Amino acid sequence: METEQFNIRMPKGLVQDLDIISKLLKVNKSEWVKTKLAEEVHEEKNKLLMELSTLYANGMISKEKIEKLVGKEVADEMESIKVIAQKSVKHGLEYGKKLRKLHS
Amino acid sequence: MAKNSENYILDTSTLISLESINILEQVLKLFSITTTNSVIKELEEFAKHDDKYGKIAKNILKLKNKFTIESCGIRESIKYIESTDNELYNLALKKELPLVTDETKFVHHTRDKIEVYFTTVFLVILTETKYFTKKEALNKLEELRNIRNWRDNIIYLITKNQLDKL
Numbered sequence: 001m002e003t004e005q006f007n008i009r010m011p012k013g014l015v016q017d018l019d020i021i022s023k024l025l026k027v028n029k030s031e032w033v034k035t036k037l038a039e040e041v042h043e044e045k046n047k048l049l050m051e052l053s054t055l056y057a058n059g060m061i062s063k064e065k066i067e068k069l070v071g072k073e074v075a076d077e078m079e080s081i082k083v084i085a086q087k088s089v090k091h092g093l094e095y096g097k098k099l100r101k102l103h104s
Numbered sequence: 105m106a107k108n109s110e111n112y113i114l115d116t117s118t119l120i121s122l123e124s125i126n127i128l129e130q131v132l133k134l135f136s137i138t139t140t141n142s143v144i145k146e147l148e149e150f151a152k153h154d155d156k157y158g159k160i161a162k163n164i165l166k167l168k169n170k171f172t173i174e175s176c177g178i179r180e181s182i183k184y185i186e187s188t189d190n191e192l193y194n195l196a197l198k199k200e201l202p203l204v205t206d207e208t209k210f211v212h213h214t215r216d217k218i219e220v221y222f223t224t225v226f227l228v229i230l231t232e233t234k235y236f237t238k239k240e241a242l243n244k245l246e247e248l249r250n251i252r253n254w255r256d257n258i259i260y261l262i263t264k265n266q267l268d269k270l
Contacts, residue, residue, distance in 0.1 A: 050255055057261040078258065080212035085262040088225040093266070095110070096232020099134075103233075 053078050057085075111136040113196050114171075115189065116146045117206040121223040123160045124251045125244045128167065130235065131226050138172040140195060142188040156251075184213050193218065206252060206259075223248070224263040231270060238270050 010018075022029040052070070055061040056078055067075035114122075114137055122128040131137065150161035176195040178187070185193070189210050196203040202219040204226070205211060214220050224245070231241040245263055254260045 050257060053258050054256045054261065057256075057258040077208065077212045080215050081208050081258045082262065084211050084215055084220060085222055085224065085259045088221040088259075089228050089263060089266040091221060092225045092228025093232055096229040099229070099233045 049074065053081070057082060111138060111199075111201050113138045113192060113199070113201050113203045114143075115139070115192050115203070115205040115207065115210070116143050116150075118204045118223045119143070119147065119164050120150075120157065120160050121206050121248055121252060122226065123164045125227075125247045127226065127230065127244065128164065130230065132167060132170045134229075136172065137170070138174060138195070138199070138201065140188070140191050141173055141175045142191050144168065144173060146188060182213050185210055196220075222259050222263075224259060227263065228266065231267060238267060241267050241270075 018029050018033065021027075022032060025032065049070070052061065052066060056063070056066060063075050063079050066078060112135055119128065119139070122131055144165070147161040147164055150157050151165055152158065174195060176191050176198060178190050178194050180194060180197065181190050182193060185207075189205075189207065192203060192205075193210075193214050195201075196214075196218040202221060203214070204221050204223060206223050211220050211222070227236075227241055227244055227248070230236050231238065236244065242264065245260065245267060248254070249260045
């Protein structure tokens with residue numbers, strides 16, 4: 001996995017707490033922080049993207065604005081989900097009507 | 105209502121979604137459903153566990169004889185999706201059939217190449233044909249939302265908005 005150096009200064013008390021965790025769990029301090037940070041970042045990212053997609057689904061934000069905020073890839077994917085969700089409903093309605101006629 | 109000629113290709117996510125809200129059997133009665141051996145293998149893996157998805161997978165596998173199960177060579181590969189999904193994509197291309205999935209990445213990378221829908225398509229069809237009342241359909245959508253952890257995602261909001269109008 002490609003990595004990038006990311007330095008942060010932490011309060012001494014927090015480092016001491018990390019030492020305790022590391023000793024009790026018998027895990028590497030950096031690895032433990034990396035795992036916890038990854039979990040938190042994943043959850044926060046998903047939560048924020050969910051909020052953004054809710055605004056998008058409700059027509060409160062444009063695709064262009066999303067693209068400016070989080071990039072083209074995410075904006076394109078959100079557009080795909082919206083288009084196919086609408087298409088699924090449309091096809092469902094049309095096909096359902098056809099079936100009803102066929103069996104009435 | 106008798107079976108129709110309409111044929112859909114279903115992936116693992118859709119089979120799980122449909123069975124989780126107890127409408128897979130009804131969908132199998134109404135439509136011809138095709139899936140792949142790789143999907144069956146994925147379900148067999150799920151079925152090894154005793155959790156929620158394991159139980160759902162076991163129920164789906166009990167209905168296995170009601171699907172058409174095929175294997176398909178991969179002639180055209182999309183690099184952003186897994187091999188199981190690439191097989192389903194190639195099957196949809198070869199057979200010119202619509203594919204139903206709840207995998208958003210899969211939908212995003214195939215929507216310009218094949219006809220693709222989310223599972224909610226069946227919920228709308230069954231409501232429009234009066235198999236469900238509007239209230240029952242909205243309850244099913246809530247169940248699906250919970251099991252899929254959709255929260256207020258785009259699929260949920262758009263489908264709810266439409267079902268509310270019926």
